[in-house]
Amino acid sequence: MFSTDFLDLAPLEEAGGTVVLPGSKSISNRVLLLAALSGGTTVVHDLLDSDDTRVMLDALRALGCSVEEQGGSIAITGMAPPPSGGRLGGGRSDVDGGRPHPNPPPEGEGARKLFLGNAGTAMRPLTAALALLGGTYELSGVPRMHERPIGDLVDALRQLGCRIDYLGNEGFPPLRIHPATALQLDAPIAVRGDVSSQFLTALLMALPLVASRDVVIEVVGELISRPYIEITLNMLQRFGIAVRREGWQRFTIPAGSRYRSPGEIHVEADASSASYFVALGAIAGVRQPVRIEGVGAGSIQGDIRFVEAARQMGADVASGPNWLEVRRGAWPLKAVDLDCNHIPDAAMTLAVMALYADGPTTLRNIASWRVKETDRLAAMATELRKLGADVEEGADFLRVRPPRAWSAARIHTYDDHRMAMCFALAAFNPAGAHLRIEDPKCVGKTFPDYFEALFSVVQTSRPHIPVICVDGPTASGKGTLASEVARRLGYHYLDSGALYRITGLAATRAGLVLDEAHEHSIAKLAGSLDIVFSTAGRVLLSGQDVTDAIRTEEAGMNASRVSALPAVRTALVALQQGFRRLPGLVADGRDMGTVIFPDAQLKVYLTASAAQRAERRHKQLISKGISATLAALRADLEARDHRDSSRAVAPLKPAEDALLLDNSGQTVEESVAQVLRWWEEKQPFSTK
Ligand SMILES: Nc1ncnc2c1ncn2[C@@H]1O[C@H](COP(=O)(O)OP(=O)(O)OP(=O)(O)O)[C@@H](O)[C@H]1O
Numbered sequence: 001m002f003s004t005d006f007l008d009l010a011p012l013e014e015a016g017g018t019v020v021l022p023g024s025k026s027i028s029n030r031v032l033l034l035a036a037l038s039g040g041t042t043v044v045h046d047l048l049d050s051d052d053t054r055v056m057l058d059a060l061r062a063l064g065c066s067v068e069e070q071g072g073s074i075a076i077t078g079m080a081p082p083p084s085g086g087r088l089g090g091g092r093s094d095v096d097g098g099r100p101h102p103n104p105p106p107e108g109e110g111a112r113k114l115f116l117g118n119a120g121t122a123m124r125p126l127t128a129a130l131a132l133l134g135g136t137y138e139l140s141g142v143p144r145m146h147e148r149p150i151g152d153l154v155d156a157l158r159q160l161g162c163r164i165d166y167l168g169n170e171g172f173p174p175l176r177i178h179p180a181t182a183l184q185l186d187a188p189i190a191v192r193g194d195v196s197s198q199f200l201t202a203l204l205m206a207l208p209l210v211a212s213r214d215v216v217i218e219v220v221g222e223l224i225s226r227p228y229i230e231i232t233l234n235m236l237q238r239f240g241i242a243v244r245r246e247g248w249q250r251f252t253i254p255a256g257s258r259y260r261s262p263g264e265i266h267v268e269a270d271a272s273s274a275s276y277f278v279a280l281g282a283i284a285g286v287r288q289p290v291r292i293e294g295v296g297a298g299s300i301q302g303d304i305r306f307v308e309a310a311r312q313m314g315a316d317v318a319s320g321p322n323w324l325e326v327r328r329g330a331w332p333l334k335a336v337d338l339d340c341n342h343i344p345d346a347a348m349t350l351a352v353m354a355l356y357a358d359g360p361t362t363l364r365n366i367a368s369w370r371v372k373e374t375d376r377l378a379a380m381a382t383e384l385r386k387l388g389a390d391v392e393e394g395a396d397f398l399r400v401r402p403p404r405a406w407s408a409a410r411i412h413t414y415d416d417h418r419m420a421m422c423f424a425l426a427a428f429n430p431a432g433a434h435l436r437i438e439d440p441k442c443v444g445k446t447f448p449d450y451f452e453a454l455f456s457v458v459q460t461s462r463p464h465i466p467v468i469c470v471d472g473p474t475a476s477g478k479g480t481l482a483s484e485v486a487r488r489l490g491y492h493y494l495d496s497g498a499l500y501r502i503t504g505l506a507a508t509r510a511g512l513v514l515d516e517a518h519e520h521s522i523a524k525l526a527g528s529l530d531i532v533f534s535t536a537g538r539v540l541l542s543g544q545d546v547t548d549a550i551r552t553e554e555a556g557m558n559a560s561r562v563s564a565l566p567a568v569r570t571a572l573v574a575l576q577q578g579f580r581r582l583p584g585l586v587a588d589g590r591d592m593g594t595v596i597f598p599d600a601q602l603k604v605y606l607t608a609s610a611a612q613r614a615e616r617r618h619k620q621l622i623s624k625g626i627s628a629t630l631a632a633l634r635a636d637l638e639a640r641d642h643r644d645s646s647r648a649v650a651p652l653k654p655a656e657d658a659l660l661l662d663n664s665g666q667t668v669e670e671s672v673a674q675v676l677r678w679w680e681e682k683q684p685f686s687t688k
């Protein structure tokens with residue numbers, strides 16, 4: 001996951017390849033709660049690992065469920081009591097036929113506090129389940145969760161006899177739930193269906209806990225987002241509850257309903273997440289398709305119907321039971337006028353596809369966008385306008401006219417994963433306008449590795465991929481500076497010196513003398529090195545860890561020797577240039593700006609006095625327990641500087657367009673801040 005402050009997207013050109021999608025958030029959180037409410041153990045395969053599912057798992061643990069990892073799957077042992085179980089809330093009327101929470105917080109003791117982040121799929125169903133299970137609880141979330149309505153659900157639960165107080169604003173979390181006294185199950189329970197379908201889902205999942213008789217739910221108003229109710233009914237069926245339905249207005253939970261674990265259950269991939277890759281294929285699947293694995297025509301998720309909308313806009317989609325393959329069909333995409341009530345989440349992706357359409361696109365019946373992670377109607381309109389689109393925002397619709405002239409834009413993401421994910425698709429704009437996605441880690445809610453997945457299936461020409469070069473003499477702090485700048489920007493990092501160090505080591509181990517007479521043998525060796533830079537920061541040569549072996553002063557000197565051989569340098573060019581991958585690269589060495597990446601967008605030549613550098617290296621070695629004298633180190637580094645800058649090929653020198661940075665008097669943070677400032681000044685959306 002990219003945990004940087006922002007992620008800059010270079011202009012993208014094409015897409016093609018395969019993505020395997022993570023599990024559905026909607027299914028994952030339903031399955032977790034149902035497993036918790038069932039007796040015995042349920043092994044859940046392919047569960048989504050994201051912010052919202054972690055919130056649910058933490059809550060279930062706090063409620064006394066056992067959650068165990070089993071070879072990549074999760075085993076949940078539910079909190080339901082044995083069939084002979086006692087009474088609701090551990091001591092209330094049996095008339096209601098309710099079952100008790102097996103582990104409720106004892107009355108009189110403080111409430112059990114559950115923090116549910118911004119997960120509506122945890123807050124709503126847990127409110128209903130805990131109100132019926134008994135015990136005292138406080139349910140809270142992030143500030144935005146406290147702005148998301150829950151009053152209609154609380155009203156429905158109060159009709160039943162549940163006792164729930166608002167701890168902040170009336171109608172919104174946080175909530176305090178008290179044990180119910182007696183439940184009124186004889187009259188139908190009315191719940192509004194036109195604000196969020198999660199209220200009905202919450203009741204459908206909670207009421208089987210107390211269904212000593214038929215329990216009827218009546219939906220008031222037009223039920224929105226029906227496909228989500230279909231998922232709920234489907235999951236309930238898997239856990240032994242056969243809800244009877246009359247149209248979309250009346251639902252009956254049969255008397256005697258009792259949760260039964262299916263033992264094992266697979267979570268299908270997320271159809272809403274698929275929408276970004278369907279759109280990607282429609283926009284950029286020019287020479288090859290984008291193949292999406294984990295979800296397909298057989299999906300139980302309503303958002304799979306996004307595929308129909310994408311087809312209407314021109315996408316060429318083939319599908320199988322759990323895969324989709326999408327290519328560009330019509331281009332530009334076709335403008336549409338669509339009712340999106342059935343695909344509220346995925347419809348956000350259509351709003352970004354509309355930027356590439358041949359006229360204005362209107363998305364209707366999307367009032368529910370206003371009560372999601374953010375007010376998505378307002379947010380979408382604001383951000384689309386930044387790109388140059390002409391946007392009309394109604395109470396429950398959005399009309400998007402594609403930009404006549406695209407602008408580079410910083411996209412604010414409002415802590416809303418879907419804003420980040422769908423706006424990334426604007427990077428294919430024909431004007432090559434740059435995009436900055438702010439707070440990219442918000443995708444952690446449903447798809448933590450979204451950007452990694454995206455970068456694995458998009459292509460752009462090399463010159464578009466940003467590169468920052470940091471060249472300079474030994475111990476000037478290049479590696480320290482370059483790796484930190486890369487971390488802050490979410491870019492890849494190339495330590496080119498390591499490649500020469502590895503070459504020197506491999507040649508020495510092969511018994512080669514590091515001189516001109518062996519130039520071609522060493523070059524051949526350099527061209528066939530099996531090197532792995534592990535994510536844990538280790539360097540492997542032919543599977544062997546050489547991280548420490550290449551860091552000695554002797555290895556540095558040997559690297560300097562082999563680096564003076566022209567054939568060796570040539571042998572390493574392609575390997576170094578191969579590090580230029582999306583979203584960008586920071587490379588350090590001696591010739592990054594002069595030879596390897598002459599078109600780099602920013603070149604820094606980093607220096608410090610020889611005395612400073614010797615001192616830094618001395619400290620560095622001492623901290624590793626390696627003894628050295630300052631004088632010897634200074635003599636060594638001056639000898640290395642001399643060899644590196646006087647060799648015939650690619651000598652150490654500043655590129656003509658490099659910015660000089662003498663960090664003798666700077667801290668590491670000061671030099672990092674300086675380079676980031678220079679980088680920022682080069683961005684098209686710079687505030688300057
Ligand atoms: N601005 C700075 N101020 C003080 N110390 C620094 C600064 N930058 C780096 N250092 C320290 O100097 C030491 C050498 O830095 P680093 O290894 O990054 O240099 P380098 O130029 O990459 O060296 P080499 O080319 O030999 O690999 C490190 O211990 C680092 O923490």
Ligand SMILES: Nc1ccn([C@H]2C[C@H](O)[C@@H](COP(=O)(O)O)O2)c(=O)n1
Binds near residue numbers: 474497556560563
């Ligand atoms: N781009 C590069 C990187 C390194 N070298 C040579 C010269 C150095 O003395 C040696 C070790 O580099 P370090 O790890 O100290 O950065 O490798 C080069 O010629 N070109």
